[in-house]
Amino acid sequence: MHRPSIDKEDVNQALETLKNGGLILYPTDTIWGIGCDATNPAAVEKIFALKERDKSKSMLILLHNENQLASYVREIPDVAYELIEVYDRPITIVYSGAKNLAENAVAEDGSIGIRIVSHPFCQQLLQRFKKPIISTSANISGAPSALTFDQIDELIKEKADYIVRFGQNENTPGEPSIIIKLDPSGKFEFLRK
Numbered sequence: 001m002h003r004p005s006i007d008k009e010d011v012n013q014a015l016e017t018l019k020n021g022g023l024i025l026y027p028t029d030t031i032w033g034i035g036c037d038a039t040n041p042a043a044v045e046k047i048f049a050l051k052e053r054d055k056s057k058s059m060l061i062l063l064h065n066e067n068q069l070a071s072y073v074r075e076i077p078d079v080a081y082e083l084i085e086v087y088d089r090p091i092t093i094v095y096s097g098a099k100n101l102a103e104n105a106v107a108e109d110g111s112i113g114i115r116i117v118s119h120p121f122c123q124q125l126l127q128r129f130k131k132p133i134i135s136t137s138a139n140i141s142g143a144p145s146a147l148t149f150d151q152i153d154e155l156i157k158e159k160a161d162y163i164v165r166f167g168q169n170e171n172t173p174g175e176p177s178i179i180i181k182l183d184p185s186g187k188f189e190f191l192r193k
Helices: 008-019 041-051 066-072 078-086 120-129 154-159
Strands: 024-026 033-035 060-063 091-095 112-116 133-137 178-182 188-192
Touching (some): 008 120, 024 120, 033 041, 060 120, 066 078, 066 112, 078 091, 078 178, 120 133
Parallel strands (some): 060 112
Antiparallel strands (some): 024 033, 033 133, 060 133, 178 188
């Protein structure tokens, strides 16, 4: 299968938007997402406002490799690395003890959902940004998730500071990730399979 090449300018513009506290609309290894700098509380606040999302609902963050986990989670049970390794589908793991993130990105109980992405655009963007990026479905809270770019509500498109060009013509519907809640003791439960 031919993968479209990544336009450097597209990555640069997404990068500048993130650095300036803006919101990007971007493709991920699951579905299209709204993203921002996960360490910038004002940017995270903009996502809550755009999605009309209840502030008690936490966000999830994307990282480009598992070596970064220790920068954002206090204790990482060894089983986390095994879970990341074993699944060929995207997997979001909810960890206790989030750190070094915008306070409003973290759940009230101090947990944070993290996914290590394999999507080529996301990986390049994350490697260059050197910080985690928020990823939340590109929809108004309560509305169905947009599985392709064409399904994204016009209001979301209008309010995004930058819309990534890569992947807009991809018509294969995305699929949400598996979600696992992981206890510091290593016990885990599936929240979504």
